[in-house]
Amino acid sequence: MIGKCNRILTGLAGLVLLVVGGGVLVAGLGLSLPSWWPYDGRNDVLLSRGDRYRWRDEGWWWPTVIAVLAVLVVLALWWLLAQMRRGRLAEILVDSGDGEGALLRGKALEGVLGGEAASLDGVSDAKATLTGRRTAPRARLRVLLEPHAAPGPTLRDISEGALAHARASAGLDELPAEVRLKAVKHRAERVN
Structure with a gap:
């Protein structure tokens, strides 16, 4: 079970990194990208000043960010403990x-x-x-x-x-x- 979970997580992380990295590379080289891609030029930034401050005054923003990060920390700790669990019966x-x-x-x-x-x-x-x-x-x-x-x-x-x-x-x-x-x-x- 844990081996299958490791392979799935590694594959998903690799796929996300490949797609995002490839898209940023293509945008950086100045090649054409689909219209839905957020970065369209060599001088474009990942997060503009407006994007960084857009949700700052909303009441739901910080609790949502904290909840998502807490879930990610709990999942990371579960995965770490599962790696250290012994496969053999003591x-x-x-x-x-x-x-x-x-x-x-x-x-x-x-x-x-x-x-x-x-x-x-x-x-x-x-x-x-x-x-x-x-x-x-x-x-x-x-x-x-x-x-x-x-x-x-x-x-x-x-x-x-x-x-x-x-x-x-x-x-x-x-x-x-x-x-x-x-x-x-x-x-x-x-x-x-």
């Missing part, structure tokens, strides 16, 4: 039966999950990442397959083995997972 709440619960480190479960998946036949390497909430974690596994490995059985072994063990050991009812399989790059075998 801990998982495990039901210990006493009503309190216990905390399981996310890195520990990630290490065990990735290690167990990497130990399967046909798997060269596996990395696990936990996301979501601490009461409802989600797993994301990136698995590097050997050239001889078949994706179907490997995926079944991960689902019935590593993911089932992680779900049972953490006492979770469910552990949704996304598994991305990728083959190891290797040279073509020579046939004689």
Whole structure:
């Protein structure tokens, strides 16, 4: 979600800067512009004296300016905090039966999950990442397959083995997972 928001905001900012900068450049070069464009000559200013003082005496002007700037500051702070938010789950709440619960480190479960998946036949390497909430974690596994490995059985072994063990050991009812399989790059075998 935050990556999509970053791409949209960056694209919109780039588009606005490109259109406004291109228009100012064209006006500065003295080329013809559409009639609706606010700057029409090389000696034209961005804000004339009349434009700067036009709304000064209106009662709604300053509250509107302050409200718009406050909304922009709040949005900028939200975006900044969203950038600093961790994508990985630091801990998982495990039901210990006493009503309190216990905390399981996310890195520990990630290490065990990735290690167990990497130990399967046909798997060269596996990395696990936990996301979501601490009461409802989600797993994301990136698995590097050997050239001889078949994706179907490997995926079944991960689902019935590593993911089932992680779900049972953490006492979770469910552990949704996304598994991305990728083959190891290797040279073509020579046939004689």
